[in-house]
Amino acid sequence: MSENYREWQEKIPFALWGYRTSIRTATSATPYYLVYGMEMVQPIELEVPSLRILLESQVPEADRVQARYDSLVMLDERRLMRDERRLNALQHVQLYQKRIERAFNKKVKPTGISEGDLVLKSVRALLPIDPRGKFKPNWAGPYLIKTILSGGVVRLTDLDGKDFTNPINLDQLKKFNP
The missing domain is CATH 2.30.30.140 (SH3 type barrels.)
Known part of the structure; x- marks a missing residue:
């Protein structure tokens, strides 16, 4: 990313942003989604509004307060949903690890070494x-x-x-x- 080896520290935030917002193969979710339970708003979406941002910006204040109240009431249900997402991510990780293990084991050659050799x-x-x-x-x-x-x-x-x-x-x- 950098043209000069001395400016690498200026590129770290961009690299971290890319890491946190890209979907991982093992979990099939972004790290941000696994932590916060929602997809993040990209900075470009504030300049060029996406459908999600447009729908949120056209909601009246009273409806927004009601939605916030409802979300606080549904906190336990959201916690259960978050736990379910984490279990799904764990299952994806385990399946991914099994796939990687199978691919690795195909290439492993038995040595034929035994005691006394x-x-x-x-x-x-x-x-x-x-x-x-x-x-x-x-x-x-x-x-x-x-x-x-x-x-x-x-x-x-x-x-x-x-x-x-x-x-x-x-x-x-x-x-x-x-």
Whole structure:
């Protein structure tokens, strides 16, 4: 949005406005609607009146006061409706998460790793600066799988029988083929 990297802080309100007024896929509602229970009036609607604004502006003052009184009387019913909207949003989120999970699980490939297999461990640490730079190895090992715990957590030992102190996630391992 900004042409100069120094003016980003001036664009934050516009980005937040766009976020709060755009419909989320997961809830199929805007964040503003979920908080306040109504759609917000866009600033452009004040300059170029929409049908909603025109209808509200042509209501006499007595009718407006009566409508306000009725809305206060119906407060409990509106609270129930708000709770129902939140439940609907929660259901949308859960369905959306299931769709995302199914799409992700289609791409997951089983590793075929079991206890007693030799594996290589991914080298991701950047702290000990390696003089080889980008030519340093990406995999370390081989290591022996001691146990596989729930959730894809693995305990490793090296070939000398020394146990690793920290468990490793299964996605950081690949089968060693000598």
